[in-house]
Amino acid sequence: MKDRDKVQELLESLSPKPLPPELKKKLLSTAYRKQNRFQIITPVLGKVFSICCVLVVMTFVFDLMITDSEKKNLTAIMDGSQTSELMIELDLKEIAAELFKNEYDKSLNQWLIRLYKTKKKSAKFTNYQSIIDILKE
Amino acid sequence: MNLEEIFDSIGDKLFNYLTIKLSSPLDAEDVLQEVCFRLVRYKVRFRFIRNPSAYVFRVARNEALRFLKSREKNPERYHSGEDLAKVIQDNLTGIENGVMNQVAEALALVPEDQREVIILRFFEELTLREIATVCDVSINTASSRFRYGMQKLRQLLEG
Numbered sequence: 084m085k086d087r088d089k090v091q092e093l094l095e096s097l098s099p100k101p102l103p104p105e106l107k108k109k110l111l112s113t114a115y116r117k118q119n120r121f122q123i124i125t126p127v128l129g130k131v132f133s134i135c136c137v138l139v140v141m142t143f144v145f146d147l148m149i150t151d152s153e154k155k156n157l158t159a160i161m162d163g164s165q166t167s168e169l170m171i172e173l174d175l176k177e178i179a180a181e182l183f184k185n186e187y188d189k190s191l192n193q194w195l196i197r198l199y200k201t202k203k204k205s206a207k208f209t210n211y212q213s214i215i216d217i218l219k220e
Numbered sequence: 221m222n223l224e225e226i227f228d229s230i231g232d233k234l235f236n237y238l239t240i241k242l243s244s245p246l247d248a249e250d251v252l253q254e255v256c257f258r259l260v261r262y263k264v265r266f267r268f269i270r271n272p273s274a275y276v277f278r279v280a281r282n283e284a285l286r287f288l289k290s291r292e293k294n295p296e297r298y299h300s301g302e303d304l305a306k307v308i309q310d311n312l313t314g315i316e317n318g319v320m321n322q323v324a325e326a327l328a329l330v331p332e333d334q335r336e337v338i339i340l341r342f343f344e345e346l347t348l349r350e351i352a353t354v355c356d357v358s359i360n361t362a363s364s365r366f367r368y369g370m371q372k373l374r375q376l377l378e379g
Binding site for chain 1: 223224227228231232233235236249252253256257259260261310311312313314315319320323338342343344370373374377
């Protein structure tokens with residue numbers, strides 16, 4: 084055994100003895116049995132738990148969306164930016180009267196409504212007080 | 221790759237490695253049982269492991285070290301380690317008894333960390349990179365241990 088290659092060859096010719104097949108089976112089956120015994124959440128329970136978690140998350144998300152939408156509606160009501168068309172028409176009648184000192188003119192009112200919508204689209208104002216300022220320009 | 225397939229391919233090598241590491245086939249069986257339980261419990265991780273063999277050997281090594289620490293603290297609870305040379309001889313096959321005896325005695329005299337690398341390299345057929353992963357050292361360290369272990373083994377066998 085003086086040659087280095089011979090030592091390596093010798094070691095390479097060795098191999099571990101095979102494990103008895105019954106020992107392999109025993110080790111795996113015991114491990115699975117132990118795993119089942121200590122399992123707190125069974126597969127079915129795990130799936131139910133996952134579905135419940137998803138539903139809870141969805142509830143939170145929808146709640147946030149609904150709250151946000153309600154907040155916007157409340158804000159709109161408070162500053163009047165989402166008032167109905169009828170209210171716009173009535174308010175603009177007063178504005179027309181103030182600005183033009185004329186009696187109520189339907190075509191003038193419609194013109195004011197169009198102007199209001201155009202200005203609203205360009206986001207120049209959010210409440211009726213600024214309508215008067217813009218129309219006075 | 222599932223646990224059964226892994227066990228079929230490297231179960232023998234695992235048992236051999238643990239037997240030599242713990243110097244006792246009975247302790248090796250206990251530790252291997254614990255390794256199986258851990259692998260069954262965390263089987264989902266196999267999907268994300270590139271090298272399952274090295275991973276399983278690493279788990280086995282960690283369990284063996286834990287076992288050895290526990291054996292040191294409570295020696296009366298465990299089997300005492302048998303003669304290492306005899307254990308090596310009983311667990312390996314491939315050459316005649318006289319030469320096997322010589323090799324086993326020489327291996328038993330090699331320092332433990334170097335012997336571990338030699339066993340993993342030749343009997344468990346791991347690459348040096350895998351051995352470095354299993355032993356949690358750098359490749360250079362694994363390579364040095366292998367080189368010095370082989371030098372020591374040659375000196376002992378040349379006798």
